[in-house]
Amino acid sequence: MSHVPTPLAAFQALPDLASRALGGSVVWASDELFAQRENLIRPGAPAFDVNEFGHKGKVYDGWETRRRRDGLESDAAIVRLGAAGIVHGVVVDTAWFRGNYPPYVSVEATSVEGYPSVDELHDASWTTIVAKQDAEGDAPNVYEVTDRTRWTHVRLTIYPDGGVARFRVHGEVVPDPRFLAGTIDLVAAENGGRLVETSDAFYSSPGNIILPGKAAHMGEGWENARRRGPGNDFAVFALAQRGVVRHVEVDTTYYVGNAPGAVRLQVHDAGPVPAEGAGLDDGAPSGPWSDVLPKADVRADTRHRHVIEGAPAATHLRLDVYPDGGLSRLRVWGELTPEDLAAARLRWWESLPQAHRDQVPGEAPA
DSSP states (O other): OOOOOOOOOGGGGSOBTTOGGGTOEEEEESOOSSBOGGGGGOSSOOOOOTTOEETTEEOOSSEEOOOOOSSOOOEEEEEEEEEEEEEEEEEEEOTTOSSSOOSEEEEEEEOOSSOOOHHHHHHSOOEEEEEEEEOOTTSEEEEEOOOOOEEEEEEEEEESOOEESEEEEEEEEOOOGGGSSSSEETTOGGGTOEEEEESOOSSBOGGGGGSSSOOSSGGGSBBOOOOOSSSOEEEEEEEEEEEEEEEEEEEOTTOSSSOOSEEEEEEEOOOOOOTTOOOTTOOSOOSOOEEEEEEEEOOTTOEEEEEOOSOOEEEEEEEEEESOOOBSEEEEEEEEOHHHHHHHHHHHHHHSOHHHHTTSOSOOOO
């Protein structure tokens, strides 16, 4: 028995803002008798064992509610996004749920200041971003979102009950500029960094190496296939914000027999990022590129740190590994230029719903 994947929608190349790997959390669910709500945002694909049963019935790797007998029409779960941002699309994956999936779903979103309680979230102003839609069983149900507001929480509603394996919320991180002052990780996904191109992601994506925290094992990093021909593997990232690189970390922890022999880091400056944000479909820019870390040997299972001197302001970073091999994490520490910090503030403010603006202390950005 196997679950057959379907072609990806364009927005699925964007980060999953709800993922546990990015710090997301399922803060509330109306019911989770058969399977826990936390499974919704697990980063891996859902698993299934036809022979696995528990005290409450069949064990599913997902969120499953009981059969409704109370006359209510729906169940729901609220997810705090790991990184607040603009949602471009959602995937309600009902993998392995065949006779117990919800026939309809909808998604709402809200944006609030700080860390609200569940009661405060229930009282918040919610906006529908996916109107009630048909859903299929044992399938990744894909829904595009056109609203370009920045959200901090989303609410998945299923009608009337049933199971969902995974809930993916793909979008564009819009960081809070109050946390962009000083030295920050310019390539971090939680700040808005993202993968735009790679030569190879056979075992796992380079997008993993800009996630928060330390990798727990080799599967949480980037591992490409063994290269048998000429050349080398690489990954290109859009930086979270335009900034100046000060020091970097290249971490090969857990890569014992498959670390690269050497790495190189280059940066490119596409110019000041406009207040409305950079285009997400531009891909990797063409040159010129400047070395910030010329080709340098690396060791297996080692965290390498390098001070960078005289780097120019940049919007993109290219990582080359020679000839191939894996990394667990990449950190690119630096500061935003004053004009780019001002642009980030303005973009953040203009993407907030009015209800959230009313909660923000101080004056609006000029």
